Amino acid sequence: GAGVSQTPSNKVTEKGKYVELRCDPISGHTALYWYRQSLGQGPEFLIYFQGTGAADDSGLPNDRFFAVRPEGSVSTLKIQRTERGDSAVYLCASSLQRDTEAFFGQGTRLTVV
Amino acid sequence: GDSVTQMEGPVTLSEEAFLTINCTYTATGYPSLFWYVQYPGEGLQLLLKATKADDKGSNKGFEATYRKETTSFHLEKGSVQVSDSAVYFCALKSTGNQFYFGTGTSLTVIP
Numbered sequence: 647g648a649g650v651s652q653t654p655s656n657k658v659t660e661k662g663k664y665v666e667l668r669c670d671p672i673s674g675h676t677a678l679y680w681y682r683q684s685l686g687q688g689p690e691f692l693i694y695f696q697g698t699g700a701a702d703d704s705g706l707p708n709d710r711f712f713a714v715r716p717e718g719s720v721s722t723l724k725i726q727r728t729e730r731g732d733s734a735v736y737l738c739a740s741s742l743q744r745d746t747e748a749f750f751g752q753g754t755r756l757t758v759v
Numbered sequence: 760g761d762s763v764t765q766m767e768g769p770v771t772l773s774e775e776a777f778l779t780i781n782c783t784y785t786a787t788g789y790p791s792l793f794w795y796v797q798y799p800g801e802g803l804q805l806l807l808k809a810t811k812a813d814d815k816g817s818n819k820g821f822e823a824t825y826r827k828e829t830t831s832f833h834l835e836k837g838s839v840q841v842s843d844s845a846v847y848f849c850a851l852k853s854t855g856n857q858f859y860f861g862t863g864t865s866l867t868v869i870p
Contacts, residue, residue: 688848688860701866737803747793748858752802
């Protein structure tokens with residue numbers, strides 16, 4: 647596609663539920679990033695994929711968060727037992743290689759009630 | 760660790776005013792520096808970048824110069840327009856895998 651696509655654009659879920667957020671990167675981009683942006687803050691790094699593997703997951707806040715990219719393209723961020731503090735905009739970005747600029751999707755706004 | 764500090768907002772300017780948004784960084788090695796912009800209701804977009812000291816990035820009338828001696832990458836525009844109203848983020852990418860972002864500076868330009 648023309649850009650990074652994230653679905654859904656908005657997600658409201660109840661505390662304790664499981665959610666999946668999807669990212670379709672730009673075709674051919676090998677690097678994929680997940681970030682989380684809270685209100686009034688800059689994006690905070692969660693995880694980085696190079697191809698199919700999670701090359702750096704040091705930003706995942708705890709073991710409730712997990713992400714996959716099984717075929718080296720689409721990625722899914724999974725959050726178990728959601729908490730109200732997980733409410734934020736989750737951003738996905740991709741880049742052609744690790745050292746080039748990243749292109750961001752419009753994000754998924756997650757609200758945990 | 761690596762980090763970015765940028766000028767807090769919000770900033771309100773009249774159309775055709777001069778804009779400066781300050782950004783300083785801390786990094787190991789020699790990072791690449793970026794300015795991203797987020798227009799209302801849209802995703803982050805790359806505005807400009809610089810990959811080495813003394814490089815000047817420019818786009819849409821905006822400029823920023825990579826200053827290693829002052830560890831700065833200030834964003835400037837000589838004459839802002841209403842359409843420049845947005846949130847601006849300074850970011851760096853060093854030897855690691857992640858981009859480090861500042862907290863963002865909200866700019867409102869009034870006619």
